[in-house]
Amino acid sequence: MTMGYKKIVLLKDTGSTGRTKEFYNLFLEQCRLENLQDDVQIVRVADIGMYDKGIVVRIIPGDITYAGVTEAHIQKIIQQTLKNNKPVKELLFTRASKQMRVVLKSCGEIDPENIKDYIACDGYQALKTMLAKSSSEDVINELKTSGLRGRGGGGFPTWMKWKFARQIEADQKYIICNADEGDPGAYMDRSVLEGDPHSVVEGMIIAGYAVGATKGFVYVRAEYELAIERVEKTIEQAREYGLLGEHILGSDFSFDLEIRLGAGAFVCGEETALIASIEGKRGYPSPRPPYPSVKGLWGKPTVINNVETLATVPVILRKGGAWFASIGSENAKGTKVFALTGKVKNSGLIEVPMGITLREIVFDIGGGMLNGKKIKAVQTGGPSGGVIPEHLLDTPVDYENLQKLGSIMGSGGMIVMDEDDCMVDIAKFYLKFCVDESCGKCAPCRIGGFQMLGYLNKISEGKAGEDDIELLERICNASKKASLCGLGQTSPNPVLSTLKYFREEYLEHIRDRKCRARKCVDLLTYHIGQEKCKRCSICMRNCPVNAISGDKQQGFLIDVNKCVKCGKCFDVCKFDAIIRE
Amino acid sequence: MDTQVNGNTKVDIKGLAEKWKGKRGNLIMILHEIQNHYGYVPREVSLQLSEVLDVPLARIYEVITFYNFFKLEPPGKHTISVCMGTACYLKGGAKLLDEIKNMFAVEEGQTTKDGLFHLQVVRCLGCCGLAPVMMIDGKIFGKVKPDELMNILSPYVKGEV
Incomplete structure (x- = not known):
């Protein structure tokens, strides 16, 4: 893997100080002084799979990871690890062991811009063996054995999609990689494209061979500049090596790839809308059937797979479908990448075997809750998913289980919420997202979403009656049943699931005009607790609307009629004397 | 032409x-x-x-x-993107946005009168671990607190960046 270098040092400032370059230069300089410049390569990486751990240094081979490195440690690392292969014990970072890396295995460990690194890690081996030995049917059967299901959200068995497209006779078929990752709070695809783009390209070539397609498109969000750059380089390198283009590796099989950029439309993650977008049109979805595997891009059979799915394919062919099927649970095989974020100590990308419980993810891998707060719920599946309350956290994660709970697996966003998060507010947040992103083609989604949001606003403003919950539920169910595409069918999920598990909270907003998480501004009142007040007057001086009056002798009062509930006084008070309820 | x-x-x-x-x-x-x-x-x-x-x-x-990405109006000299992905929202992204709106009397999707800043809200910048996040012309600022905004933005106002 080292290509002439004996060691590679990966570097990344995972804090917010942006000192990666500084440390890069320090390492470079020190290595030069020690005459190591020909043996050690120092690489700055965009993502190292760890966050918030200060300067992180990873040395390969050996996979030694150091976190919280300071200038003073550099000499020690060079002397002990680079020269004598001994770890610096006090800096060692150990990864939580419940993870299992299949898709993310090479991310952060190989140079994503160098095809040789990927090849050195058995890359393109699966393609080579397949072209020499397997028929397209063999490939599909292997996938069937593996039990791989779509990782983009739907969870449709990948082999079936491929088989349908393979069966149809057509002069042209297409493979599309869906990298239009639009869920707020999810960045799995980005990390794979940036960290191990060749695995996705290899997966696409294999898919092409299996279904008889000769042309593929990678549809990437325009916002992911580095990912686009890396995929471009990857395609170029693959062409140079005869892995893309005419007669791949001397065989009869030809396949080539192009990049198409998304332009910021969430609905384009839906496969029929994505196809419209590649065709250069507005991203409007169309009714299914016909499914894209029958009639897709420009009317031709098209297989659309998500980044993670495609990146898994080469590993399955290399290690065998049975191996993959041995990982995970009864209903769901293999591993899944999640973007664990929210109020959890270690947020970041994780890859876990299917069937692990949410509690294990949050507490064993995520390290538990931030600031010692109590966990309230975990949200999975982004705006199409739902919340799972604390008492159900022991549910094993798989497609069906999450669906039964009113959520979905989705593409892998996983957001941890604590008692400071208001469930009405959360539902509103996700719904607003879907209302903004609704393409407007069908009425249930366009109008229904708007109406649902109206009711939620009423509730959070304390203006709703109890009947409104029922109406809200009816619209949710209508949108679920009648919407044209996945966006409108799933956008009520956050509302319905919060209603299911946190109905009390909704009722509190309506009956008592109270928001227990103190998030719904309209339901809050501010006043000054005189016993704690030191009469420093900082609140009065900071109030933007002069709602606070008084003096140092008399004390201070907030005029509720003038108060705009901005919370400024609450933030500036050093004595916790402002009471918000 | x-x-x-x-x-x-x-x-x-x-x-x-x-x-x-x-x-x-x-x-x-x-x-x-x-x-x-x-x-x-x-x-x-x-x-x-x-x-x-x-x-x-x-x-x-x-x-x-x-498509959200395409614009019909010229952008400001600098673009401030405030992330409203879920993680950033939970950790106070909305407060950042409000603060910036107040500072420059500008709404989201608008450019300040002097053409210096264009303020936009983005869905997710893909670094949720650093929430709340904002980006100025491609430079990411993570874990931003509202009272830090002045320090972050002043070099741009002064024309030092």
Whole structure:
């Protein structure tokens, strides 16, 4: 893997100080002084799979990871690890062991811009063996054995999609990689494209061979500049090596790839809308059937797979479908990448075997809750998913289980919420997202979403009656049943699931005009607790609307009629004397 | 037509069309290149594109207005993107946004009167571990607190960046 270098040092400032370059230069300089410049390569990486751990240094081979490195440690690392292969014990970072890396295995460990690194890690081996030995049917059967299901959200068995497209006779078929990752709070695809783009390209070539397609498109969000750059380089390198283009590796099989950029439309993650977008049109979805595997891009059979799915394919062919099927649970095989974020100590990308419980993810891998707060719920599946309350956290994660709970697996966003998060507010947040992103083609989604949001606003403003919950539920169910595409069918999920598990909270907003998480501004009142007040007057001086009056002798009062509930006084008070309820 | 649009050198529409000729579904990719060049899609360029590609102007506008990414107005000198992904929202992204709105008397999607800042809200910048996040011209600022905004933005106001 080292290509002439004996060691590679990966570097990344995972804090917010942006000192990666500084440390890069320090390492470079020190290595030069020690005459190591020909043996050690120092690489700055965009993502190292760890966050918030200060300067992180990873040395390969050996996979030694150091976190919280300071200038003073550099000499020690060079002397002990680079020269004598001994770890610096006090800096060692150990990864939580419940993870299992299949898709993310090479991310952060190989140079994503160098095809040789990927090849050195058995890359393109699966393609080579397949072209020499397997028929397209063999490939599909292997996938069937593996039990791989779509990782983009739907969870449709990948082999079936491929088989349908393979069966149809057509002069042209297409493979599309869906990298239009639009869920707020999810960045799995980005990390794979940036960290191990060749695995996705290899997966696409294999898919092409299996279904008889000769042309593929990678549809990437325009916002992911580095990912686009890396995929471009990857395609170029693959062409140079005869892995893309005419007669791949001397065989009869030809396949080539192009990049198409998304332009910021969430609905384009839906496969029929994505196809419209590649065709250069507005991203409007169309009714299914016909499914894209029958009639897709420009009317031709098209297989659309998500980044993670495609990146898994080469590993399955290399290690065998049975191996993959041995990982995970009864209903769901293999591993899944999640973007664990929210109020959890270690947020970041994780890859876990299917069937692990949410509690294990949050507490064993995520390290538990931030600031010692109590966990309230975990949200999975982004705006199409739902919340799972604390008492159900022991549910094993798989497609069906999450669906039964009113959520979905989705593409892998996983957001941890604590008692400071208001469930009405959360539902509103996700719904607003879907209302903004609704393409407007069908009425249930366009109008229904708007109406649902109206009711939620009423509730959070304390203006709703109890009947409104029922109406809200009816619209949710209508949108679920009648919407044209996945966006409108799933956008009520956050509302319905919060209603299911946190109905009390909704009722509190309506009956008592109270928001227990103190998030719904309209339901809050501010006043000054005189016993704690030191009469420093900082609140009065900071109030933007002069709602606070008084003096140092008399004390201070907030005029509720003038108060705009901005919370400024609450933030500036050093004595916790402002009471918000 | 002038050789310049808004002070930028003109993009070679014919060359662009030639480059993408024969590739189906090229309109969005061409619009990306135009926007990369100007920072937005000027109307006169759309008009010209419509002639060169022989596509009705309405069809070009249909696409531009559907996608969030394409802009019809020139951007500010600097673009402030405040992330409203779920993680950032939970950790106070909305407070940052409000603070910036107040500081410059500007709404989201608008440019300040002096043309210095364009304020926009983005869905997710893909670094949720650093929430709340904002980005100025491609530079990411993580774990931003509202009272730090002044320090972050002042170099831009002073023209030091």
